[in-house]
Amino acid sequence: MAALLEADDVVKHFPVKRSLGEIATGRHPAVHAVDGISFAIESGESVGLLGESGCGKTTTGRLLLRLAVPTAGTIRFDGQDIGTLAGDDLATFRRRAQLVFQNPFEALNPRFTVLRAIAEPLVNAGVPRADHQARVVEAMRRVNLADVDQHLDKYPHQMSGGQLQRVVLARALVLEPIFLVADEPVSMLDVSVRAGILNLMRDVRQAMGLTAVYISHDLALVRYVCDRTLVMYLGKVVEDGPTEEVIRLPQHPYTQALVKAVPVPHVDQSHEPLPIKGNVPDAKNPPSGCRFRDRCPHAMARCASEEPPLREVAPRRRVACHLLAA
């Protein structure tokens, strides 16, 4: 199948305030949020972008939707470089690629009714007003907001968190996109409600044949909605593979620590220390070579001098670690 989305050596640096010394010496310090990542997403795939705060996963999601522009590298969507899109082509892209927001309590305007909130993208896309109600009702049906008539005129404060997240999802679906980025779509919801939203997102994606990227810090959740997972660490993709394999047999030392750290709801579980040291380094001055080396229990001399490329270690399985070099 053809790739719907291709990221080629994408870099995003955010400049930070320069000190006098840095101005004098002509240096430009920057946070290396995303530092050279490449991957392709096939049409119909659901991919998890997994990592801790500051790893660059949210920035990557924004780049994929052209809500941010890469410092270097290109992102192609359906064969077109999205960095060069303008005018009608850009408008078309904006219709086809949508974002599902993280916090349903903040993503909706408190003064808009449900009808108006979900219709807003239709207004922006120039869909004739006469079609709005029908399209909104259709989107609400997709997200199982039963009793549509009862909800259309409600305001956000009259709804529960789970219902609000359904509205947020309906708003993302109303333009019938083919690509969805969901940034931590359930992290603000209670456990008993979360499950319903995840199941819904999985069903909707399958029913509409969507391609989706889920951004999350939670491997246990990614597992329910993503066929494939990319693990990010400090602006780099360190591991890529089918989600179940990544969980069962993590290959990169960072993924191994991450999988071990995920809490499980059983009393009988390992209390052994994690195979990881220290804290995430400063993204302004990432370590030379492998970025994980100063926390890695297996670091060797080579890890400091040479950056391990993300290479294929098995079909559909890529890992960036010198330990796995043949």
Next chain:
Amino acid sequence: MALLSIRDLRVHYRTPRGVTRAVDGASFEVPEGQIVGLVGESGCGKTTAARAITGVMPANARFAGGSIAYRGEDLLTAPDRRVKELRWRDIAFIPQSAMNSLDPVYRVGAQLREVLIERGGMDRARATTRAAELFDMVGLDQGRLDDYPHQFSGGMRQRAAIALALALNPSLVIADEPVTALDVIVQRQVLDTIKSLQRRFNLSVILVTHDISVVAYVADQVVVMYAGHVIEQGPARAVLAEPNHPYTMGLYNAFPDLTSAVSSLVPIEGSPPDLSQELTGCRFAPRCPFVIEPCRSGAIPDQGNDGRSAACLRAAEAVELRRLARVPSTWLHS
């Protein structure tokens, strides 16, 4: 005797829409030297119950009944002066966001010393030594004592908040979602620190959390709250392995588990009741798949033995209900 014993606690909030009964008759105990996981979802009253113990409450909160006995002394009827004395020295608090307990414009070490001098009556030299000792204890580098809070990472700030809480050797520590804002790796490390300090000083800890896996990892006892009530409690091992209340069973199904086979997560349909309304019967009844007519009216007595209890009329049938609860279709309302 339990270090802390809460009986029929009622805490109400005055709001523009009427009185919200956030905690509506909750009873549980904290045994000496144990970690009690107080678990439930947003709005269940867990934070209110925990905060009530510290006595630090928003202005619109009112104690509407019950007692909180610390070593046999009721904190709700004790004079303010006495409660203030106990606070920090005996009963300490770790907030969810460490930024709430750290002042951004003072160095972290200075804030620790201030507590030691002002509340602990130490002199400067003694306080300086003790501050260094505390940093060591919670796994922070002593060289960072002169840093400001913003120079710390999230995990380090949470460790600093733990150091502040433990500064005066309290017996009881109340931690409100202490690791919720942290990444999994840091979360695990901070939990390990809490657990090891708890063992070392034989602390009693109330760990407020929405996350049953956190309870599973560190707690000895678990207290499950729903809509202002305690609906199930007992030893963590027993309650988590064999829940007796349908809500606890449902919470388990809805919880993602990396170690089990992937199947659909099973949500609990509906949402908790509005606590500003008069409620009768079991508060979980509208969402419960095992509801029977008597559940909808009257009081639901706690049933149980061996230090366990569940507020469920069908607790005696728990074995059968657990079997049914594992079948996803049980939870689908028509």
